[in-house]
Amino acid sequence: MSYPWKGRSVTRLMPTEESVELMALVEDFAASELAPKAGPAEESADFPRESLRALGAMGILGLPFDSAYGGAEQPYEVVLPVLEELARAWLSVGISVSVHYLACFPLAAYGTDAQRDRWLADMVGGDLLGGYCLSEPQSGSDAAALATSAVLDGADYVVNGTKAWITHGGRADFYSVMVRTSDHGPKGISCLLVDGATTGLSSAPPERKMGANASPTAQVILTDARVPADRLMAAEGAGFSVALAALDAGRLGIAACAVGLAQAALDAAVAYAAERRQFGRAISGFQGVSFMLADMATAVAGARALYLEAARLKDAGLQFGTAAAMAKLAATDAAMKVTTDAVQVLGGAGYTKDFPVERYFREAKVLQIVEGTNQVQRLVIGRALGQGPARQ
Amino acid sequence: MKIAVCVKQVPDTWAEKALKAADSTLDRDAADGVMNELDEYAVEEALKLTEAHGGEVVVVTMGPERAGETVRKALSMGADSGVHLVDETLHGSDALATSYALAEVLKDRGFDLVMFGSESTDARMSVVPAMVAERLGIAQLTFAQKVEVSGPTVTIQRATETGYDTVEAQTPAVVSVVEKINEPRYPSFKGIMAAKKKPVETLSVSDAGLDAARLGLSAAWSQVEDFAARPPKAAGTIVVDEGDGGAKLAGFLAEQKFI
Ligand SMILES: Cc1cc2nc3c(=O)[nH]c(=O)nc-3n(C[C@H](O)[C@H](O)[C@H](O)COP(=O)(O)OP(=O)(O)OC[C@H]3O[C@@H](n4cnc5c(N)ncnc54)[C@H](O)[C@@H]3O)c2cc1C
Numbered sequence: 018m019s020y021p022w023k024g025r026s027v028t029r030l031m032p033t034e035e036s037v038e039l040m041a042l043v044e045d046f047a048a049s050e051l052a053p054k055a056g057p058a059e060e061s062a063d064f065p066r067e068s069l070r071a072l073g074a075m076g077i078l079g080l081p082f083d084s085a086y087g088g089a090e091q092p093y094e095v096v097l098p099v100l101e102e103l104a105r106a107w108l109s110v111g112i113s114v115s116v117h118y119l120a121c122f123p124l125a126a127y128g129t130d131a132q133r134d135r136w137l138a139d140m141v142g143g144d145l146l147g148g149y150c151l152s153e154p155q156s157g158s159d160a161a162a163l164a165t166s167a168v169l170d171g172a173d174y175v176v177n178g179t180k181a182w183i184t185h186g187g188r189a190d191f192y193s194v195m196v197r198t199s200d201h202g203p204k205g206i207s208c209l210l211v212d213g214a215t216t217g218l219s220s221a222p223p224e225r226k227m228g229a230n231a232s233p234t235a236q237v238i239l240t241d242a243r244v245p246a247d248r249l250m251a252a253e254g255a256g257f258s259v260a261l262a263a264l265d266a267g268r269l270g271i272a273a274c275a276v277g278l279a280q281a282a283l284d285a286a287v288a289y290a291a292e293r294r295q296f297g298r299a300i301s302g303f304q305g306v307s308f309m310l311a312d313m314a315t316a317v318a319g320a321r322a323l324y325l326e327a328a329r330l331k332d333a334g335l336q337f338g339t340a341a342a343m344a345k346l347a348a349t350d351a352a353m354k355v356t357t358d359a360v361q362v363l364g365g366a367g368y369t370k371d372f373p374v375e376r377y378f379r380e381a382k383v384l385q386i387v388e389g390t391n392q393v394q395r396l397v398i399g400r401a402l403g404q405g406p407a408r409q
Numbered sequence: 410m411k412i413a414v415c416v417k418q419v420p421d422t423w424a425e426k427a428l429k430a431a432d433s434t435l436d437r438d439a440a441d442g443v444m445n446e447l448d449e450y451a452v453e454e455a456l457k458l459t460e461a462h463g464g465e466v467v468v469v470t471m472g473p474e475r476a477g478e479t480v481r482k483a484l485s486m487g488a489d490s491g492v493h494l495v496d497e498t499l500h501g502s503d504a505l506a507t508s509y510a511l512a513e514v515l516k517d518r519g520f521d522l523v524m525f526g527s528e529s530t531d532a533r534m535s536v537v538p539a540m541v542a543e544r545l546g547i548a549q550l551t552f553a554q555k556v557e558v559s560g561p562t563v564t565i566q567r568a569t570e571t572g573y574d575t576v577e578a579q580t581p582a583v584v585s586v587v588e589k590i591n592e593p594r595y596p597s598f599k600g601i602m603a604a605k606k607k608p609v610e611t612l613s614v615s616d617a618g619l620d621a622a623r624l625g626l627s628a629a630w631s632q633v634e635d636f637a638a639r640p641p642k643a644a645g646t647i648v649v650d651e652g653d654g655g656a657k658l659a660g661f662l663a664e665q666k667f668i
């Protein structure tokens with residue numbers, strides 16, 4: 018059974034009646050509260066903390082999580098279209114919500130009942146925002162080389178090191194931090210749930226980026242930060258698997274954000290092509306332009322289908338890591354291509370800040386880099402192929 | 410405190426609105442329906458009042474089948490229950506008939522306050538709240554930009570062109586609100602889920618004990634004889650300044666009776 022939802026840009030088949038109402042609510046909020054603020058806030062690098070609080074009050078920050086802890090227990094088939102709609106209005110907000118889910122994942126999926134009872138309801142309740150700390154200055158794609166150390170001292174881990182490129186760095190209320198508890202390579206990594214107010218945790222000024230500047234990215238520096246040992250998620254040494262499992266789901270979030278951004282660029286290009294006249298007619302009447310628009314629309318639809326397919330595998334409890342890598346790869350490459358072509362369709366106007374497509378173009382680039390570069394996605398996909406077709 | 414909020418489904422603000430050729434009434438099927446914007450402020454204020462003072466909020470609507478969506482929207486914002494008056498005979502009712510029907514549904518239900526948005530975006534008459542108050546024989550506190558309740562006393566700031574008047578009455582009373590009063594909340598996903606389980610009472614004209622002769626298009630006190638689409642905007646007038654531009658401009662403004 019599926020329920021049609023006719024959005025302003027896309028018609029979707031949703032799995033339940035309430036998910037249709039959720040989509041309407043999200044689209045309404047995104048159009049009235051997010052889209053009008055996006056351009057100016059990106060220009061001045063203003064983090065939309067209040068908009069995220071409002072989304073929290075609506076239940077969006079707890080959407081995929083267990084209802085016993087106040088979440089809405091929605092499948093990824095619903096969660097991802099929500100992220101897409103948010104990102105269509107404002108990419109930085111879509112990224113924020115996706116990263117928040119990523120930060121909650123270790124506790125939600127690997128915490129003990131006692132740990133979940135203590136922290137999860139607050140984390141997914143809407144007031145708090147999370148960060149996810151894996152990357153370091155010297156370990157990006159090679160994440161298992163991370164060096165931030167955690168040494169047990171009585172009832173606490175004492176943590177020292179620098180985490181790099183952290184979304185919400187300095188602004189998050191809590192962080193899931195991958196640390197090194199022994200020298201055994203990937204098997205020496207553990208995951209700690211660190212309170213943002215921990216003494217010894219500080220952040221550097223936000224990076225000055227090409228785009229998505231309303232989404233703060235900063236180093237998180239840990240200097241003799243004491244983290245209670247009961248904040249260890251899963252066993253010591255299991256942290257790298259936790260981090261990778263979180264990224265499998267996180268990549269789906271990035272894929273959905275990429276589709277939202279590409280859809281926004283497509284919508285802008287289609288609208289402009291219908292209005293702009295050259296040689297006595299609308300430029301959309303030229304095959305050279307309409308074929309470009311057709312390719313853009315096809316790329317968006319293809320990427321959307323791919324993330325939905327991966328979401329359904331995940332929702333059914335099947336292996337979805339490879340499908341998620343494919344969705345992230347295809348969707349973010351599509352976003353780059355579509356936003357580039359959108360600038361082309363708008364001609365000179367597309368190259369100015371009077372239209373949003375130059376911003377979309379700059380924003381698209383980061384999606385090919387975060388949560389595993391697209392080279393790393395190919396690595397993941399290629400590795401799975403080597404293990405035979407049965408492996409998803 | 411028991412509060413009724415009267416809400417109306419109107420065509421989406423952005424939609425192209427059209428009248429039907431057959432009976433000159435608004436074509437409500439041509440556009441998506443949404444809750445009249447000012448009614449959202451009334452729902453919000455009612456929710457705030459019951460959050461502060463306890464009590465319940467009942468949403469009341471008169472309208473076709475799909476106006477039920479608007480009741481559900483208010484329920485998902487947090488209202489407790491709904492009443493939906495729906496009947497073919499209501500089609501084409503004017504403000505007098507609407508106020509008659511609403512007053513009949515509202516009376517004898519023990520409401521302390523009956524709240525309204527101060528106008529609807531489709532008809533823009535701003536008269537129904539006052540008419541309902543009159544029919545119920547209770548005080549009307551209209552155009553409220555602030556509402557305070559203390560025991561049986563309701564005090565509002567009535568927005569005026571220059572500021573506000575402070576107006577006070579004893580409950581039961583009708584209160585209509587203006588946009589300045591608050592910022593309506595978005596429903597939460599939990600609210601959407603909860604709304605499905607909240608009771609909505611559906612009433613026909615006879616269920617509500619209404620006199621059908623006083624309702625609908627044929628009973629309306631005014632009839633639309635004819636209508637036409639607004640003509641497209643004419644091209645502007647260009648005044649070329651040949652030393653006498655100022656005088657020409659002043660002449661134009663005087664001619665249009667702007668000065
Ligand atoms: C805006 C932004 C937000 C971010 N947010 C977070 C966050 O919240 N948390 C977090 O932990 N991290 C975050 N990151 C970090 C991000 O995940 C890393 O930037 C990414 O993993 C790449 O690492 P790197 O930048 O060190 O690049 P490198 O690993 O140095 O890669 C440089 C280049 O070499 C290529 N390369 C590397 N290894 C291989 C290989 N084996 N085969 C082929 N090509 C290879 C890469 O694809 C890339 O093109 C964020 C980054 C950005 C830009």
